[in-house]
Amino acid sequence: MFLLVVSQVATPAKAATNHNGADFTTSASVTNGPDFKHSNTxxxxxxxxxxxxxxxxxxxxxxxxxxxxKGKTPGDTFDVTDEDGTVIGKAVVSDKGVVITMNDALENKTNAKLKLILATQYRYEDTGEKDVVFPLENGGSSTSQINIVSNEANLSKKGTLQNDGTIKWTILVNRRELEMKNLDVTDTIGANQEMIHGLTVSKGTWQNTTTYQREKPALTEGTDYDVTYNDKGFDLSFKDTVNDMIVVDYYTKVTDPELIHSGYKFRNNAVMTWGGGTSGGKNSEEANGKVSSSTGNSGSGSGDVNETEEPGVDTDEDTGTGTTDTDGGTETDEEEEAREQEENKEAEAKKEAAKEAAKKQAAKKAKAAAKKAKPAVAKATATENPGSTTKTTNTKLPQTNDQGSLRGVVGGILVLATLGASVIVRRHF
Structure with a gap:
């Protein structure tokens, strides 16, 4: 008599893997600069x-x-998509880096490549030339040099989009805490906005190089300052000599809600004047602010499909303002125009590269189809023989010297691509 015992054991699900990006990084560098203020990107x-x-x-x-x-936009999340717009992963930016969580879109695909462009800021408060060291695969490293300079601007402003369809604008007046007599601030809002009456004007105290705190209580209208509103903004006049930094907070309403999530840039201008009287002509300084829904972090990509090898088939072996002042300066109209012209040139170049990549991909597919049409000796699959990667060790990579043309670009681009082709999608803000 025989007793047959059959047992069934459930196969445990494969645990997710946390890949250390440095182990797969073939190159890394700072791409703008080399001169930066503490709050520059x-x-x-x-x-x-x-x-x-x-x-x-x-x-x-x-x-x-x-x-x-450090990351410029901690907490920002964005989708990583392929060329067809299918989401293949989600990324989260933190103070220390970025984490991408992949879905099943890249299952059975290998030879993935990743191109990542993110906005950061210098972490510390000192100045001077600094080495930025990036760890690379196989224990290598790449070093870029940046030069941190002091911020001499005495007026700055920034905007923050709110969930209720308004924009909070903050102006920092007399950042350098000079003695200013007859201080006036004239603010002009840009297109597609309406002024909401009511300012909060406070004295500000610097906590460190880029962080300040508003003093309480706020200053009093009619006692410390006068304000006059108009269709395009307001005029703010201080009654006494000002020796402190002043923080001005106010709101505008977006008149076309469809623009809020379109990446449209809402703009604002402030002019500060002081002095004059018996001492002569007035001094002045100007600041331009802008804000959009884009954070500068986005991505796209793909990978090679791993085909099951069949006898007689030649497989393809070829192998992406609270209390912190983060504006820290102004961008002149000339600098902005030069930067946007450079961005347009880059966009055209990317389009041409994408067209060329598409041609190569089409040729690759045609070649693969032709190979499948005739018997051949079987070769190793792409998974078994993926091809080699490039080792870069202790390489100092060049960076551009055109800080003006790239200033204000807060962005990140993520690309997963097949070998020989990369597609870059840029979101302007």
């Missing part, structure tokens, strides 16, 4: 290649910023 670019390492649903890719840089 430092754009960093990474290239990663995963080779035969598969990317599964739930896997995360963690990439840390260099030790002396």
């Amino acid at each position: 430092v754009n960093v670019e990474y290239d990663l290649s995963f080779g035969s390492t598969p990317i599964h649903a739930g896997d995360t890719i963690t990439l840390d910023f260099p030790e002396n840089l």
